[in-house]
Amino acid sequence: MISQMKAKDNPETGEPMSPIDYFESHHLKSTGWRNEYTQEKHAEMVTSRAEVLTQTQARTQSELGDTASSAESVVGPEQVDEFQIMSQALGTRSRWQKVFGALPRLKSVGGSRAASTGQVAETIATLKQQLAEKDAEHARRINETQRQMAEKEAENQRRLEETQRQLNAQNRMLQTLIAKLGIEMPPP
Structure with a gap:
């Protein structure tokens, strides 16, 4: 936009066209x-x-x-920031910087690119x-x-169970021996 505005400089003064005037020349046709x-x-920008x-x-x-004698009387009045007025009226855009215009997209400067949907779906399936x-x-493994x-x-x-059977068998043999020997055992 700046280069286009400079191309439409005021031939008498050599000053570039103001952003609001450029907007008008760009959008107002015959x-x-x-x-x-x-x-x-x-209208909003002109009013502002x-x-x-x-x-x-x-x-x-x-x-x-x-x-x-103030500094302004010597230097002149403050400049109106028409870019600020345009930003308030039109809003701002992503990847846009005053003076530089549109900034390059990430993929056009060799940045990391997003994977395609097919690649993502394949990765998810894998x-x-x-x-x-x-x-x-x-x-x-659990099973x-x-x-x-x-x-x-x-x-x-x-x-x-085998140990219990062996203990029971030994207990019976012991009881049999005690009975044969005639030893009296106190009750348990």
Whole structure:
């Protein structure tokens, strides 16, 4: 936009066209405004510029009355920031910087690019498959561990029953010997 504004410099003064005037020249055609929106926004910008100029002039007049030689009377009045007025009227855009215009997109300067939807879907499917395989392996290990624990429990139960039978057999033999020898045992 700046380069286009410079191309339309005022031939008499050599100053570049103001941003608001450039907006008007760009959107106002011989048949009228391009649309109502541009007409409304231009009117809003012109009104804001007029208000700022009026406020600046009033401030300058009051300061001139207070001091005979102020810096503004020597240098001139404050400049109106028309880019600020345009930003207030039109809003701001992403990737846009005053003076530089549109900034390059990330992918056009070699930045990291987003993966395509197909690649993302493929990655998700692969990860789901890997997760399912790991879940199946985990479930298999749990089942194997539970089976081994059940076998050990059964083996321990069998040993306990065998030990109990042996103790019962030894107890019967002991009772038989005691009876044959005629030893009296106190009751338990």
